Amino acid sequence: MIDLSYDFIITLQSEVLRQFGVENLQPNQCKQLTQAIMNHTGKLVSETTLKRVFGFAVTQHSFSRYTLNSLAQYCRFRDWDDFQAQYYKKQFRQPVQDDSKWEDVRRKASAISHYTILTLRNRCGMPFEKTIPRQYCLHHIEKFLESKYSATVLIAPAGWGKSISLIHAAEHNWFGRNPASPQDICWFINAHAAGSLLLKGFNLSSWLDNQLNLGNGENFREYFSAHPEERSGRLILIIDGFDEIAMSADKLKLLYNKLEDFIYSNDLHPWVKVILSIRSSTWGEVFHQTQQYPAFRKFWYLGPEMDEETNVNMPALTEQEVKSVLYNFEFDPATVRLFSDHFIQRLRHPYYLQLFCQLSNTPDQAFVDENLSLFEIISRFVQHRVFQSPANSFKMQLIEKLLGLLDMGRAGLYTDKSSLLNQNADYFPAYKELLADNILVEENLSQEIMFNVKVRFAHNFLLEYFTAMHYVNHHGQTVSAPLLEQVLAGFPQSPFRIAVFKWLLRYAITRSLADGIREFFRLPLATSEKAHLLEYVVLHYQQEGTHQEQLSTIFPPGYFRKNPFGQFIADDFMHFKKRKVLNTLLNMAESADDKLKIRCNLFVMALMQLDAEQCEIELTNIRKLCAGEPAGDMWITPYEAFLFIYEYLKFGQTNAEMREKLYHYASCWNFKHQKSFTTGEEAVYRALCFIFLLLGDYHQLLLFTSRLFEQHPSILFNRTDPFRLMTLCWKAQAHLSTGDIQPARRISCHVDSVLKHYPAEFYNGKHLETLQKIVAAQIHLHDQEFNKAIRAAESAMEMAHKLDFKIFALLNYSILDRIYHHLKMDKQKKDAQQKMIVIRQSTTFIQTLPGLVEH
Template identity: 75%
Template sequence: MIDLSYDFINTLQSEVLRQFGVDNIQPNQCKLLAQAILNHTGKLVSETTLKRVFGFAVTQHSFSRYTLNTLAQYCRYKDWEDFQAHYYKKAFRPRQQADLSRWSEIKKKANAVSQYTTLTLKNRSGIPFEHTAPRQYCLSHIERFLESNYAATVFIAPAGWGKSLALVHAAEHYWFGKNALCPQDICWFINAHAAGSLLLKGFSLSSWLDNQLNIGNGDNFREYFTAHPDEKSGRLILIIDGFDELAMGADKLKLLYNKLEDFVYSNDLHPWIKVILSIRSSTWSEVFQQSQQSPAFRRFWFLGAEMDEETNINIPMLTEQEVKSVLYNFDFEPETVRLFTDSFLQKLRHPYYLQLFSQLNNTPGQTFVDENLSLFEIISRFIQNRLFSSPNNAFKVSIIERLLQLLDLGRTGLYADKSALLKQHPELFPAYRELLADNILVEENLSQEIMFNVKVRFAHNFLLEYFTAMHYVQTHGGQVSNALLDNVLNDFPQSPFRMYVFKWLLRYAITHQQETGIQGVFTLPLSALEKAHLLEYLVLHYQQEGNPQFSKVFPAGYFRKNPISSFISDDFVHFKKRKLLHALLSLAESTEDRLKIRSNLYIMALMQLDAEQCEIELSNIRKICQADDAIRDMRVTPYEAFYFIYEYLKFGIINEAAKEKIYHFALCWSFPQQKNISVADEAVFRAISFIFLLLGDHQHLIDFSQRLFNEHPSFLFNRTDPFRLMMLCWKAQAHLALNDVAAAKRINLHVDKVLKHYSSDFFNGRHLETLQKIISAEIWFRENECNKAIRAAESAMETAQKLDFKIFSLLNFGVLNRIYHHLQMDKQQKEAMHKVEIIRGSTTFTQALPNLMQL
């Protein structure tokens, strides 16, 4: 009889490969092997069966005698029994030899089947197994379980959570690795399908274990080793992976669970026998959850500290370090990984999303996909794999449409009642369970003793955003028309949710080559922030597709009517935006657009203390200023103000004529209140404020900024304008220099409140956050709150270094140096000074260090 042990499957694999003439086999070679077997034996073993034999496909039952006989005959044996008999004699010496006790024999059987199971799971991994990372929580969970008196434990999570690979890593860590911690234990690692194929035929786990003794009828495995403890070298661990209701069927699964439960509870007197399962959250709620009410369940089953009773998950997502470990294994440079935003890393902590992201960048010659673009590609692939490629996709789409109706496309909240979702639609139950299993939907059980209350939501908000966008596309005949865009605009207020819905619509229009729809998105009365994010996505998408000449999407004159400068803010002062800004230059049609882009590139280079790049941008800015009469007639042009800063930091030179011109301008300029600030005006105002700060003329800086707010009171109402917040930060810095701590603290608290309240509006604008923390550190130091000061200053330094804001690093060092000196933290002071020396060696702005560190 072919049983669970598969004692010689690994040996058979090796013999088949040797006969075939290869050391390793790939899935695409199974067809050739099938033909070779047919030629040699005259019998057909299908390509699919061979993939199961070598672990490339799921094995839902024991291999047939026909398959094993044919493979044995291919290896020049009479049949499978002859093959086993031959290798049994080689593998096992006479029983009287002490080193091959019954425990050792069973361990050999267990190792054979476990090696086959782990090989299968490794081959089925979406990421090459050698690139995956052990999950410390799972290892610790099993360690606590092994040391406890519990008889069973379980990993519960949705599909794609990495449960099976976590078990493989754990099995190698504790039992099968080179430096295994518990090498004397017997570990029987099997797939639930293999167990079910026997148990559903009437076997029980206890009788199956009894059969492994192979010493005659009537012997009891557990009682034998309890009576002969000297023959027992460790524990017996039974790992069953994949209690999957979808593949097995609910009725069979419940029968299997009952048999498993009988086995677990019968081990009360045998604590050295332990069971480990992996199971999907949806299956747990259907089959296991009812048993949790019994005291016996809690006494025998270890669920772990992370068990969430509402979502039925007891494995946390990957840690940030585990995510980075996988990315490093895929040859991502540490510098690249360090630049990922926190929000993007949070999404990659989901194992399946990390898998998709890794696959996006694992194609030979594939460059790194921008994280903003990657997120949409990950979600798109996830939905394609889990929803549209499913046999029940029509039913699944019906459920999702019903959920969108109940949520009113998110306007009434994120949760709907399960009873309302599935009421009077029993035909939807199987598809609903698949949506739960695939982590598209999530149930949260909020039931109480007297009230049944189960809520359903999308597993992630971006799934709601995606399906909302596709709902509008479907209801408008698959066209991103002006009517569709107007509906979205009218249905949702300005919010990150609305912006992401528009992003999905923009992506749909791009991929379906609907140029009218693309143009329509940018003619909507959206906020500057929304347009900036949408235009960035558009540029990134075309660049990724290898088609940077995307200007043909927009007709001539389009960006004269819809100027780019209206939504390029300080949010674009980020070195990762440099490529984007250069791409936008090809779209810029007006002087203001070109000046805005070049000014941002200059500021970016200045913040990085890249003198050579500043020279390049100054040359371009000079040409723009000279070619425009209005700019050339300004009392101080952007070029003159920017060049003054460059000369001062490069050579320590103060051009007295330029200085007098700048001071005269600052004292005398005046515009009607209704006049909007132009791009050139803003560039000059920004530069003059920084000049006053560099020259240490703090009172002039305060007066200048106050006049600016008086002349243009609209600033007071535009709370999230980055230019306004930057001016407030410089003003607070000046108050500190004049020892007016109270005024500086009042301004700083306001900026901090705005940045926190509108955090989603500053996705890339980390320079404002960094400058605000530097000011906070100085204020807390002066108030003798040294612990708070250190935390703020060190956090600001970390961000400044991560984003290469060298100017802020130098400003922050002045604060840190005083704090470290005051607290006599000599080691930290030396380390900070070392970082400053690195900056000194990386810039030709020779006067930057002495001038900036004294501010």
């Protein structure tokens, strides 16, 4: 029979390491240790066996007598029995402070548990010391231990951190330096070992009796119930890793039945507790079926987070837990604070966080690009969980069938389990692995009279990935014009289409398909789609280091003269993270129009940050560009408009002649043909919005935005155009400042609905959302909905700080100042005023922006 009592294994490990001359063994040293044992004993102990002994691999059975004898002989003992005898003598010489039966069992349990913990630590996907305790799990186990329940369970998909959470919980409660419950007995074992025992007829109750050496038919639980004075605490049995892949479903059910017998027999012994960790798919297959019995709910504690449809009771990492792990990996806190909410949400999946930390070999760099990291994480996730699996062919067949049933997402995100499997037994093992590895998710919507189980991809980005790979497989493993045109025709403009195109673009980049990359920019895509794709290309080659040479190969000289990109460098590029991308694009630009577009964006970014020195640099470059190009139909150049702003902020003065020229915009407009704005026109119109805002002339701002939409109604139909949405927000601001609330409310609701209709990454600049929140806060303030006003303003403030847009921050602080004044929150009001002073002192612009801070 397999012996679960690893009393001497820890000591044997220490002796082997001492003989080998190292304090801690690494996996790559096992081969050298194999040779050292061979040289000393003449016996071969394989590298794989040594990895099991030292916890680097799963132990599904006990160690053979041959292995134990060989290791003991390597340590200068006659054999394993001699090693144990010598160990007993050493132990006997040491004074024993507590030789009670309870303490004897606790020592045995600690030896087993320490070995299990060591094994799990060594198998952790990242250095264990960089992991963190999950507060939810600690609270869940604490509440369970204090309850009358006999058993609890952590249920989650693979890679969710269940084993790590159990280690932290075990160390917190029983094995740490200052354990919360030092008198408890904790048996921490792996399900492989327990499963092997139970399937061979082993009985948990008998095993506990044997560990106590009671004999005479006495029972462990009954003994300590009858002698409570000898029992110092509780007995906790932790079994980690019930896994349907490690054994057949029939054996798993048998294992569960034996475990259930043990749990239900603890009714009269509430001090005996069982803690399990189980994959969601296992719970759905075996454990979930028993919930119909009242006894189940009486004995099992599932916790408040239990989701009956997806079989998960262990939530994802919290945002603070994600950041704590990143700090443990020595990421700069300033860098972590700049991660977008969208990216942080992805990293809340523990396995993705693990991959991200592994990929980021230089965490002290100024910024880790989210876009590229996310695609790399997903790609590696699929490689590990699908392509490198022995059942990869069946898995891909199932995924292809699921894509067909979903019509690549056009028919929805769910399909029936019965339709997917179609009673094909060959698919069942692969299907279970896909569930266990969190590629697919089941949702059980069955009722008493109807069986209804739905299947979907665990995350939408997996659907996007596999959709893109589907098209690649059906077009000869290459990216061509017919492939891209098929995707273009098959999906409407949407974030989903952008994501599919990005995966196809990544495929083309990683395989150096230069012709395929150029094909993307020949498509009749929307402005935002081209902007996303161009940015992805530039970001990828910036990561490679020799981006300019590689980009020149893809886009040879003359390419961007024939295909100017200025038309799709939208406001989404107004973000300090995009400055590096814009500078790279500036080196690629060949037309003056493209260069002007980038320079204008860089100027506006510097203006929003109140960076006077950078504004001056960009203004000098814009002057050169405007001097070499005819003004066309424009009555004023972008340089003149931006110069007016700069001089007003820098010196507190305005050029009277230029002011007169700016204010007579209406008489100079000439919209003979309905066409898109030129780069110069858009720059001037944006500058005019800022001018009226900075001067505090909201009446003129309202007239200008209204006339702009009247004279150029075509922009109203481009629902997602960032310039349109920004102009609408400025118009709403003008309405508010002139006391006309209803139009401002309508505009704010419209912009909010547009932004909410698209995922966060669609408008990744976040400046539009910030501006809309500022407007919404003022509307809530007018309606005296102060709680809503504070929430909107504080949300806007957080985004403004992340963007480093000081103009937005000043505008928002002035709103908070008024809110605090109404609520008589003097401390907060003083703090807001102080922060406005700090912002003004941080810039060399001498103008105090009166239009933004008037009450």
